[in-house]
Amino acid sequence: MTTTARRPGDNDFTIRIANVNGTGSASANSTLMKSLFRMGIPVSGKNFFPSNIQGLPTWYEIRVSGDGYVARSGRVDLMVAMNAETYRKDHADVAPGGYLVYDSTWPRSALFNRTDIHVLGVPLSRICNENFPTARARVLMKNIMYVGVLAALLDLDRDVIAALLKEQFAAKASLLEANQKALDLGYAYARENFSCPLPFRARTLGRTAGHIMIDGNTTAALGCLFAGATVGAWYPITPSTSLMDGFRKFCEKWRKDPETGKANFCIVQAEDELAAAGMVMGAGWNGARAFTPTSGPGISLMGEILGYAYYAEIPMVLFDVQRCGPSTGMPTRTQQADLMACAYASHGDTRHVLLFPSSPEEAFYAAVQAFDLAERLQTPVIVLTDLDIGMNDWMCRDLQWDDAYRPDRGKVLTAEQIEALPKFQRYVDADGDGIAARTLPGTHPKGGFFTRGSGHNQFGGYTEDSAEYREVVDRLLRKWDTAKTLVPKPVVETSERCRTGFLTIGSCDDAVREARDRLAAGGVPLDYLRVKGFPFGREVQEYLDSHDRVYVVEQNRDAQLRSLLLLETRTTQDKLVPVLHYDGLPLTAGFVIDAVNADLARGKAA
Amino acid sequence: MSYIAKPKVAHPQLPKNDLGFTVRDYEGAMSTLCAGCGHDSITSAIIQAAFEQSIPPHRLAKMSGIGCSSKTPAYFASASHGINTVHGRMPAVATGANAANPDLYYVGVSGDGDSLSIGLGQFLHAVRRNLNMVYVLENNGVYGLTKGQFSASADLGSKAKKGETNQQPPIDPVQTLVSLGATFVARSFSGDKEQLVPLIRAALAHRGFAFIDVISPCVTFNDHEGSTKSYTFTRKHAHVAMYADYVAPAKEIRAEYAAGAAMPVTLHDGSRIVLRKADGAYDPTDQAAAFSYLTKATAAGEIPTGLLYLKTGRPDMHELANTPDVPLATMAWEKVCPGSATLGKIQDRFR
Numbered sequence: 001m002t003t004t005a006r007r008p009g010d011n012d013f014t015i016r017i018a019n020v021n022g023t024g025s026a027s028a029n030s031t032l033m034k035s036l037f038r039m040g041i042p043v044s045g046k047n048f049f050p051s052n053i054q055g056l057p058t059w060y061e062i063r064v065s066g067d068g069y070v071a072r073s074g075r076v077d078l079m080v081a082m083n084a085e086t087y088r089k090d091h092a093d094v095a096p097g098g099y100l101v102y103d104s105t106w107p108r109s110a111l112f113n114r115t116d117i118h119v120l121g122v123p124l125s126r127i128c129n130e131n132f133p134t135a136r137a138r139v140l141m142k143n144i145m146y147v148g149v150l151a152a153l154l155d156l157d158r159d160v161i162a163a164l165l166k167e168q169f170a171a172k173a174s175l176l177e178a179n180q181k182a183l184d185l186g187y188a189y190a191r192e193n194f195s196c197p198l199p200f201r202a203r204t205l206g207r208t209a210g211h212i213m214i215d216g217n218t219t220a221a222l223g224c225l226f227a228g229a230t231v232g233a234w235y236p237i238t239p240s241t242s243l244m245d246g247f248r249k250f251c252e253k254w255r256k257d258p259e260t261g262k263a264n265f266c267i268v269q270a271e272d273e274l275a276a277a278g279m280v281m282g283a284g285w286n287g288a289r290a291f292t293p294t295s296g297p298g299i300s301l302m303g304e305i306l307g308y309a310y311y312a313e314i315p316m317v318l319f320d321v322q323r324c325g326p327s328t329g330m331p332t333r334t335q336q337a338d339l340m341a342c343a344y345a346s347h348g349d350t351r352h353v354l355l356f357p358s359s360p361e362e363a364f365y366a367a368v369q370a371f372d373l374a375e376r377l378q379t380p381v382i383v384l385t386d387l388d389i390g391m392n393d394w395m396c397r398d399l400q401w402d403d404a405y406r407p408d409r410g411k412v413l414t415a416e417q418i419e420a421l422p423k424f425q426r427y428v429d430a431d432g433d434g435i436a437a438r439t440l441p442g443t444h445p446k447g448g449f450f451t452r453g454s455g456h457n458q459f460g461g462y463t464e465d466s467a468e469y470r471e472v473v474d475r476l477l478r479k480w481d482t483a484k485t486l487v488p489k490p491v492v493e494t495s496e497r498c499r500t501g502f503l504t505i506g507s508c509d510d511a512v513r514e515a516r517d518r519l520a521a522g523g524v525p526l527d528y529l530r531v532k533g534f535p536f537g538r539e540v541q542e543y544l545d546s547h548d549r550v551y552v553v554e555q556n557r558d559a560q561l562r563s564l565l566l567l568e569t570r571t572t573q574d575k576l577v578p579v580l581h582y583d584g585l586p587l588t589a590g591f592v593i594d595a596v597n598a599d600l601a602r603g604k605a606a
Numbered sequence: 607m608s609y610i611a612k613p614k615v616a617h618p619q620l621p622k623n624d625l626g627f628t629v630r631d632y633e634g635a636m637s638t639l640c641a642g643c644g645h646d647s648i649t650s651a652i653i654q655a656a657f658e659q660s661i662p663p664h665r666l667a668k669m670s671g672i673g674c675s676s677k678t679p680a681y682f683a684s685a686s687h688g689i690n691t692v693h694g695r696m697p698a699v700a701t702g703a704n705a706a707n708p709d710l711y712y713v714g715v716s717g718d719g720d721s722l723s724i725g726l727g728q729f730l731h732a733v734r735r736n737l738n739m740v741y742v743l744e745n746n747g748v749y750g751l752t753k754g755q756f757s758a759s760a761d762l763g764s765k766a767k768k769g770e771t772n773q774q775p776p777i778d779p780v781q782t783l784v785s786l787g788a789t790f791v792a793r794s795f796s797g798d799k800e801q802l803v804p805l806i807r808a809a810l811a812h813r814g815f816a817f818i819d820v821i822s823p824c825v826t827f828n829d830h831e832g833s834t835k836s837y838t839f840t841r842k843h844a845h846v847a848m849y850a851d852y853v854a855p856a857k858e859i860r861a862e863y864a865a866g867a868a869m870p871v872t873l874h875d876g877s878r879i880v881l882r883k884a885d886g887a888y889d890p891t892d893q894a895a896a897f898s899y900l901t902k903a904t905a906a907g908e909i910p911t912g913l914l915y916l917k918t919g920r921p922d923m924h925e926l927a928n929t930p931d932v933p934l935a936t937m938a939w940e941k942v943c944p945g946s947a948t949l950g951k952i953q954d955r956f957r
Contacts, residue, residue: 212953279701402946450684453692
């Protein structure tokens, strides 16, 4: 049973729109997606865009799923081909029985010659030229016009679309009028020329109440805002840039002191990622909640500071919005290939606490947790998302905030506590959890202390003495054990007697869950575990112990999650079956199902 | 000589500053540098300046990178926090620390390898941000800890201890910073404490990036004949271009200055620097004139010293960011977390 064998149905289909970058299609596509969302139908929007500002091909894919499966579907039931350059590929990508809409002002019947799909030509350019006077409007209005065509084909609620346009152009009455007109023209053409609606269509459903459509860079930025982060340092890099853009925008609105007009935040655009990491560490050393958003190449550059902060025990928070590596790789494609680089970033014996949110919703909470963990453990915490989570709009449950929440600032001594001490000793582990109390600069003369990345003893003094050196690095291992109990526990769903299961991470979640449901429906039940943090805790070990065969699903070539499991737990090579998706596109359920079926078939053959 | 513990007892007659501290309260651990190292003289000048400025010792924040120079923050102000960061990255760490808390005196100590090679980018960008800190570059033209390689400040034609001749032109931090429009650019010599202490005091009072390039001979690897960073060479060629007398706030300018030769400049805290020209018509507040003077004097083989360029009134990083005077690090929770009602409002945009 593979994805491609499935047929589209009402509230169960995928639309792909092929556009040219920089032609204003983004807002039309978002209007289309949001109208489905407001009709109460679960939906997801994935943007496949080039590393380019204008002129190259870009695709937007909307999956409509009444059942709530919003991973990439891997199939196209309705293609809107707006880019003549990619006609050939777009035509080929339509699933048998599917539909292709294109601008038939210039008919291309010779090219669109498949007999197993339906080609619907709409003279979008001609209609625009006849109805809009300016060159700019003629280009822009084609976009909303195809939304009108789809509204007819899919029976979308036109009142919902009209309301969305009103909100979008609240301040520009003339634009609103033009957009509404283009929408109506497209709708009317489709109704007159095609049999509407198509055999698969949208039907109003009540499944999106209490949800928002949001991307993970925005939710992570919100997490930083609500966690009380005050210093942000960054160097622009795709796909993480919109995280700091979002943080700045939220701070401008919600962090300006109403009385003084002062900014209760400081954002520094650094000269490179080495500096961005150094700034975050400096702010952490001085007691601020500070963070930097970056991606793989940035992590490579931040290695030295990460090692310093690990050894000198300074809190800092990083967001690695992973993209396709190695090297520059494909900056606008997604992957989970920085797991090893983050887990052991920097030379020497270093290990870092990692969080793996699976969605924009979890990214919000992970951001808040990251600051608490960094300050509690006095160490860097890296939140690993990816381009799919960071930049695509996902349907998420409403984010919740508990007003009783107070930040865990960890073991930071007050002036009074320092005063009461006979002598402050920076790295003495008083209570056995591997974490020593720290002081902040300027608090009290008795709290003064020299932070160094060179060998130091438990009193913070310089050392080249073997025993003194070991005392500190061995304590860091005790702290690592404490970290295992503090990072978020995995999501575990097991049933009795099931000895086979999935183990996955981050944005694989939706696709693996869908695969699991469909495999179960086909008589192959599988257990499920998704890791949410590193180091792995007791629950991960127990899951591995209680299963004979574990499909480790991840989005990289080298099975990095599987490697981490082999390094950090007591498990064996033979029971961990790698399921690896690494072409730069988000994972699909079909890929996972095929991998499991292939493995089962191999098992039977053997 | 670090195995010799420093005596803790202070002489009861030691002079006290306005806060009741003696100079001993600004000292640190025993230096582990070579005997006669210029850096130790600079350390003692910093101690003297901080004492004279009556800065509470624990309100200093000492920043450094890696190298001989960068070890020295351990040798002064042991009551204060210090951070010996990674090589060439002190400016970034200082930037973050300063962003979190503007209310400390940041004193960075770096070297020519740390600032002009591995850390040149960060150094110049801290200048661009006009980060409010004192930045002392202990300049000896040589890598000490790795035993004698030329640094980026080594002069053309200067000779290494083993006889090799430097064939690449130097990066002159003073000319570079004047060209960038840094707000406080000075040069001094580790052997001239009389010049150095008032310069450090003025630098501490300056709001913005206060840079002092201090020629600091390396007695082990770069104090021989043929070196242009030796004690002998520096003494012979150092040329005071501008005297700078620091005048604390509310103190009167008492010294007699020849008319036209003295120029008092008021700093943001009300203190003043009286600039006295040692060298004809030279206006250290005129960027183009200063740059022209410096390039000519350097080409003539002189080492111009003193407060060589000063620009007051340019906003520092915090003024540009419009941040409050109180530390962001410890800001009240209700000022930083907008609360659940706001989260609801924000989410309405995403429906």
